[in-house]
Structure formats: C-alpha cells, structure tokens
Amino acid sequence: MVDHYTYSISLLWSAEDLTNPVQTVGEEQIFVIETGDSVVQISNRLESMGLIRNSNIFRIYLVWKGLDTTVQAGSYKLKSSMNGIEIASALQDATPSEVIFNILAGWRLEEIAASLPTSGLKVTPEEFIEAVRNPNHPLDYFPEGASAEGFLFPGSYSLARDMTADQLVSTLLQNFSVNMSSDLQGNISRQGLDIYNTVILASIIEREAIVPDEQPMIASVFFNRLNNGMKLDSDPTVQYAIGYDNLNGTWWKNPLTLDDLTIDSPFNTYKYSDLPPAPISNPNLSAIQAVAFPAETPYFYFRARCDGSGLHAFAETFEQHLQNACK
Incomplete structure (x- = not known):
C-alpha cells in the first residue's frame, strides 16, 4: 500500500x-x-x-x-x-452553477416572484419585488420613480444560481432593450406613443389576446377607442386593480362582477379614460409589435367567441357587439 x-x-x-x-x-x-x-x-x-x-x-x-x-x-x-x-x-458539487428561469408572457410582477422559490435561484420573492419596484438601473424611458414591471421581458433565461435580485432585474431589462429594434421604435413614434405608454397598452393586449395572431386586431380596437375619446373598457385592467383573488387562488379574477367594474382605481379603464398609469403585465414582443404595427379596422368592440376557441368576435357598433353575445 x-x-x-x-x-x-x-x-x-x-x-x-x-x-x-x-x-x-x-x-x-x-x-x-x-x-x-x-x-x-x-x-x-x-x-x-x-x-x-x-x-x-x-x-x-x-x-x-x-x-x-x-x-x-x-x-x-x-x-x-x-x-x-x-x-x-x-467535482465535489454536481449542483449546476446556472439554472433555467422561465417568465411567461402576461405574468404580473407577483407571479414572477412566486416562481422564484422553485427556480433554483437564490433570490427571494421579497427581494425581487423590491428590486423591480425600485430598480437600481432603470431604462432611459422610465418615468421618474417608475417600477420596472412591464419591462421584465418574457422568455427562457440561463442564469447564475447565486445572482442578486438587482442583477436579475438588470438582466431582464437588458433583454427588453435588445429586442427594441430601431424599426420597432420608429413605428412606435409614428403611433404617437412613447415606449413606456406602448408597454402599458401592450400589457393590456397581452392579457386580452389568447391567440397571438389577434393582437394587432385588438390593438386596432383600442386605438380606435382612444382616438374617439372612449374608455378602453378592458377587463384585465380591472383584474389588475383587484389584485389577488383569494377565493380562486389567482391574480386574475374571472369572471368579474358588475361591482368589480366600479372599483375606484386608476387602473380601472371602465371608470377612467385613457391608459392606466403603468403596465399591468409583462408583455411579449408580439404584443409590443401589435401596438407598433396595429391592424387597420373599423372596430370599436370585441368579446370572446362562444365556441371556446379563444378567438374574439369584433364589432363596429355597440348593437353588433350585443348581437355577438353568447345566447
């Protein structure tokens, strides 16, 4: 021996x-x-x-x-x-130094935070929420004191397991900036919007559209309503204002009641005109593109079809909109 x-x-x-x-x-x-x-x-x-x-x-x-x-x-x-x-x-530790972290399009801040404990990242939900609400490195087009919600770009990320909350938020914001091409920004300007308000509208469209191909149509409806002084009347904005629905265990209460539609919140687009003050979700690139390149339609209304397809029936008048209701 x-x-x-x-x-x-x-x-x-x-x-x-x-x-x-x-x-x-x-x-x-x-x-x-x-x-x-x-x-x-x-x-x-x-x-x-x-x-x-x-x-x-x-x-x-x-x-x-x-x-x-x-x-x-x-x-x-x-x-x-x-x-x-x-x-x-x-070779003493097979735990990978990196983990795959997924953010789904349309998630709000709290839903992303809730996915952290099982992600393998060391960032806690509380640390993440604080870093998003008070970003150390806000993007140039953030209003003073704005949260980073809406700009936490959806996708699949390979991240260092021991990264900090600030590093995580910075990574997500950097990916947002990478996807904002000059062509996209140019068309956003032609719609009369800045990037922040574009993301607000895109965040609503992301929640409204189940089928991504409909996003430009829904964008068209919202532009038509805004340009004619009409409220957006968007259910997802009310859902965001309500917050967590304890009864059903979701951040997006469904269905909404008539009382829900009267909630006094600046995010309630049934009660207040124009866009809400901040994004209500984190939209995918396709929803942002829908705002930059909306369809041209005469429609002012849409509602879910009755066939369970996830598609919408669009209408030019309120009377037609009522006729599209499920019998």
Missing part, C-alpha cells in the same frame, strides 16, 4: 501538474460522471479531454486530500483553463 508520505512526495515533485492549467484560455466542456465511475476512470477521462495535465497526479491528489470518496455523479461545466486543484474542487 502506498502511504500518505509517498503521496506527499509525489505531489511535491509534480505540483506544476496541479497548479498550472492545460491552457490559459479554454472552451467550456461538459464532463459527465456516472454513478459507479472510479477515480481512475474519471482521471483518465479528464486527461483525454485535455482538462488536466496528468491523470495519475490528479488521482493521487484526490486520494491524498480525501476527495476521492466525495466526488459526485453529475454533469459539470469545466474548462482547460482551470487547474487540477480547481477541477478537483468542482
């Missing part, structure tokens, strides 16, 4: 094989350890992939440090620019 003293001498003479990486700059590689893999197999595979300099010295180091029994099976992201000691340490 090779004793501890012999291991120490071997490592002393071969220290460079542990402290120096194979390359100063290395591409990330996926290294998989299967359950039952021996230290010899792991070391040989690392050397064959160009991740360590000497498999024998690496194995001796693991045994000498007592790390050979604590290597975890799993998938690792390693680089040849890591030295042997760093790789040995990395």
Whole structure:
C-alpha cells in the first residue's frame, strides 16, 4: 500500500501538474460522471479531454486530500483553463452553477416572484419585488420613480444560481432593450406613443389576446377607442386593480362582477379614460409589435367567441357587439 508520505512526495515533485492549467484560455466542456465511475476512470477521462495535465497526479491528489470518496455523479461545466486543484474542487458539487428561469408572457410582477422559490435561484420573492419596484438601473424611458414591471421581458433565461435580485432585474431589462429594434421604435413614434405608454397598452393586449395572431386586431380596437375619446373598457385592467383573488387562488379574477367594474382605481379603464398609469403585465414582443404595427379596422368592440376557441368576435357598433353575445 502506498502511504500518505509517498503521496506527499509525489505531489511535491509534480505540483506544476496541479497548479498550472492545460491552457490559459479554454472552451467550456461538459464532463459527465456516472454513478459507479472510479477515480481512475474519471482521471483518465479528464486527461483525454485535455482538462488536466496528468491523470495519475490528479488521482493521487484526490486520494491524498480525501476527495476521492466525495466526488459526485453529475454533469459539470469545466474548462482547460482551470487547474487540477480547481477541477478537483468542482467535482465535489454536481449542483449546476446556472439554472433555467422561465417568465411567461402576461405574468404580473407577483407571479414572477412566486416562481422564484422553485427556480433554483437564490433570490427571494421579497427581494425581487423590491428590486423591480425600485430598480437600481432603470431604462432611459422610465418615468421618474417608475417600477420596472412591464419591462421584465418574457422568455427562457440561463442564469447564475447565486445572482442578486438587482442583477436579475438588470438582466431582464437588458433583454427588453435588445429586442427594441430601431424599426420597432420608429413605428412606435409614428403611433404617437412613447415606449413606456406602448408597454402599458401592450400589457393590456397581452392579457386580452389568447391567440397571438389577434393582437394587432385588438390593438386596432383600442386605438380606435382612444382616438374617439372612449374608455378602453378592458377587463384585465380591472383584474389588475383587484389584485389577488383569494377565493380562486389567482391574480386574475374571472369572471368579474358588475361591482368589480366600479372599483375606484386608476387602473380601472371602465371608470377612467385613457391608459392606466403603468403596465399591468409583462408583455411579449408580439404584443409590443401589435401596438407598433396595429391592424387597420373599423372596430370599436370585441368579446370572446362562444365556441371556446379563444378567438374574439369584433364589432363596429355597440348593437353588433350585443348581437355577438353568447345566447
């Protein structure tokens, strides 16, 4: 049996094989350890992939440090620019350093926050809500003191598990900015809106439209109503004003009652004209594009069809709108 003293001498003479990486700059590689893999197999595979300099010295180091029994099976992201000691340490924890975090289009701030505890991120819902309501790095088109809600761009993100709430919000806002092309911004200006008000309208359209192809039509209806001094009369704005519906366990109460439509809130577009003061959800790019490139229609009304398709019946007059009601 090779004793501890012999291991120490071997490592002393071969220290460079542990402290120096194979390359100063290395591409990330996926290294998989299967359950039952021996230290010899792991070391040989690392050397064959160009991740360590000497498999024998690496194995001796693991045994000498007592790390050979604590290597975890799993998938690792390693680089040849890591030295042997760093790789040995990395193999002790198979928990990925990054997680996939998904934000669904139309979610409001609180729904995103509620998804955090099961996301793998270390950010708490409370930290996230605070960072959104008081962003450290607001976008240029935010009004003074505005929350970042509405600009938390939906999508699938690969994020560092230990990122802070401020870093998370900044990442989401940066993705929003990346998607705001000059062509898109130009057409937004031609609609007579700034970006902030565009996102407000898009956030309503996102909640109204189940089928994305209808978003330009719904945008057309809202523009027609706004241009003729009519209220938007949008249910999602009332749902947002109501907040959490404890009875049904949802942030979007459905159906609404006649009393709900009278709630005194600046977000209630049945009671107050023009746009609400802030976005009511976080819209996808398609809803923003619908505001920038609305359809041209004569319609002032729409309601859900009675066939369960998720599509809407559009009407030019209130009488036609009543005729579209489910019998």
